[in-house]
Amino acid sequence: MAVDTAPARTGSRPQARPGRGATRRLPKLKTVVIAASAYVIAFLFLFPYLVMVLTSLRSQESLRDVSFWPDEWVWSNFTDFWSSGLAGNLWVTIKVAAGATVLVLLVALPAAYYSARHRFRGRTAFLILVLITQMFQPTAMVVGIYREFYQFGLVDSTWSLILVNGGFNLAFAVWILNAYFSSIPRELEEAAFIDGNGRFGALFRITLPLAMPGVITALIFTFIAAWNEFVVALTLTTSSENKPLPVALNSFIGQYQVDWQNLFAGSVIATIPVIILFALIERKVVSGLTAGSIK
Amino acid sequence: MRRLRALEPLAWVGPAIVLIALVVIWPVIEMIRSSFLEISRLGVVRGWTAGDNYVKLFGEKDFADIMLRSVIWVVAVVVLTVVVSLALAQLFNQHFPLRKVARWALIAPWAASVLMTAIIFKWMLDPEVGVINQIRVKLGLIDAMGGAAADQLGDASTAMPWLVFVAVFVSVPFTTYALLAGLATIPSDVYEAAKMDGAGRFRTYWSITLPLLRPALTVAALINIMNVFNSFPIIWAMTHGQPGYSTATSTIFMYILKGSDIGESAAMSVVNFGMVIVLTVIFLRVSRWNKEVA
Numbered sequence: 001m002a003v004d005t006a007p008a009r010t011g012s013r014p015q016a017r018p019g020r021g022a023t024r025r026l027p028k029l030k031t032v033v034i035a036a037s038a039y040v041i042a043f044l045f046l047f048p049y050l051v052m053v054l055t056s057l058r059s060q061e062s063l064r065d066v067s068f069w070p071d072e073w074v075w076s077n078f079t080d081f082w083s084s085g086l087a088g089n090l091w092v093t094i095k096v097a098a099g100a101t102v103l104v105l106l107v108a109l110p111a112a113y114y115s116a117r118h119r120f121r122g123r124t125a126f127l128i129l130v131l132i133t134q135m136f137q138p139t140a141m142v143v144g145i146y147r148e149f150y151q152f153g154l155v156d157s158t159w160s161l162i163l164v165n166g167g168f169n170l171a172f173a174v175w176i177l178n179a180y181f182s183s184i185p186r187e188l189e190e191a192a193f194i195d196g197n198g199r200f201g202a203l204f205r206i207t208l209p210l211a212m213p214g215v216i217t218a219l220i221f222t223f224i225a226a227w228n229e230f231v232v233a234l235t236l237t238t239s240s241e242n243k244p245l246p247v248a249l250n251s252f253i254g255q256y257q258v259d260w261q262n263l264f265a266g267s268v269i270a271t272i273p274v275i276i277l278f279a280l281i282e283r284k285v286v287s288g289l290t291a292g293s294i295k
Numbered sequence: 296m297r298r299l300r301a302l303e304p305l306a307w308v309g310p311a312i313v314l315i316a317l318v319v320i321w322p323v324i325e326m327i328r329s330s331f332l333e334i335s336r337l338g339v340v341r342g343w344t345a346g347d348n349y350v351k352l353f354g355e356k357d358f359a360d361i362m363l364r365s366v367i368w369v370v371a372v373v374v375l376t377v378v379v380s381l382a383l384a385q386l387f388n389q390h391f392p393l394r395k396v397a398r399w400a401l402i403a404p405w406a407a408s409v410l411m412t413a414i415i416f417k418w419m420l421d422p423e424v425g426v427i428n429q430i431r432v433k434l435g436l437i438d439a440m441g442g443a444a445a446d447q448l449g450d451a452s453t454a455m456p457w458l459v460f461v462a463v464f465v466s467v468p469f470t471t472y473a474l475l476a477g478l479a480t481i482p483s484d485v486y487e488a489a490k491m492d493g494a495g496r497f498r499t500y501w502s503i504t505l506p507l508l509r510p511a512l513t514v515a516a517l518i519n520i521m522n523v524f525n526s527f528p529i530i531w532a533m534t535h536g537q538p539g540y541s542t543a544t545s546t547i548f549m550y551i552l553k554g555s556d557i558g559e560s561a562a563m564s565v566v567n568f569g570m571v572i573v574l575t576v577i578f579l580r581v582s583r584w585n586k587e588v589a
Contacts, residue, residue, distance in 0.1 A: 230410045250410060267414065
């Protein structure tokens, strides 16, 4: 990925080169301007989340004060979170995200591996189906999803959320895993096979470890998407204890008096972990989502 | 034995097909079917109605406004997102200290749930204590907190721009990253050749960077069109489509209808589906046309 930056480097090199010897310690004005504007923009993108964290540390009384920083830092909003019913909603979110991730792993891995290694009848049709699915959004068909699970008697069940989240994230996982498996030379696997590892031994000892970055990317992506999912959960859950955290937090807003400090304590818990997880896979997600078009 | 071999692919790929069929294909069929059914509020099917749901939907007095607003919403958000992202990608492609950290900051709105971001903006726009309104008071844009002028989300003419702003805010990170990846694929010798030909900065960008960025731009814009058209949490959390239906897009309207008439709501979904396809085709046509011109 180091080559990524090549164009920019060559773009700025001619200006940077002449002054380098004389003013080695002093950055060029252009760099200062670029860096400063980049930092300002970076700050603007973080700003709402800073407000979220600050509000989650306010006391109920100081919530309506016009001051940016809280007068006193109140950590009890977070301890209150655990004693309120919201901890149960967090648990639902964890179950849905983990369940969808396991489902995607079990279903996408064999499909991606086989379609990368073997030509079979219907292979192209399968890959096109996957590609089309990636364009589909649960929001657009939430009525159909509701009607289907209503007929199954699976409304207000965590299982239905696991199924839907797994299904809608399958495409991305198959796509990125297929690319990974295709890039691993078949000979490596065959060599292990000849060495007496057996077909599955070769798969598990050689191919899978090599495809690990792709597997991890697919898993984290699914986990985050299921963690953040809102519309389907809003539609398919009816009782408050079965609502995932985002839906439960959103129901705060309809109330006459919104306890923003508690709401945001929940938001911090719902948001910060996924931002960190996402930072780990960000590059691979871009190449996965735009696969085939940029290369 | 031969027959068994023929079934082998099914063992590997089958579960994926089943899951897609169950969770993606079935709802589409069910949605289309429901749009022709009369369904009671409790979910009981009362029978076929040829096209009554559609007639009722097209007869809604807010329908035309909502459709027009949806198109404006998609076009405004996607165009602004692409323009802002082009600029940001250019900026974040330069070399400066701590570039990696600055780029990471951009990830936050992308990774965080859109709903949470929308809720935070709603709080920041609070008429009495919202930090955005505090800033506006300091800048002299409004006289005081708490008044009608501070209640930005209470009126469609001020709420809509804020909704667009938040939608752009959450769409820019992915788009910028996709464009950064696109910029990385442009070989540096192209720029050297342009320099030798004496092309200026703007000229180089316009006739080299942009055309070579086209594939990345197309995919990013396409993904944005899908996302923005189906965007639900922003409007739902910030205005619920109110006052009246004045900030509702067709997706919001579909959801509101779900509470009163599932058949009509299904009809709205089908129309939505058609709209996404039409918008996508138009977009692909336009971008291909650009290619032929360039």
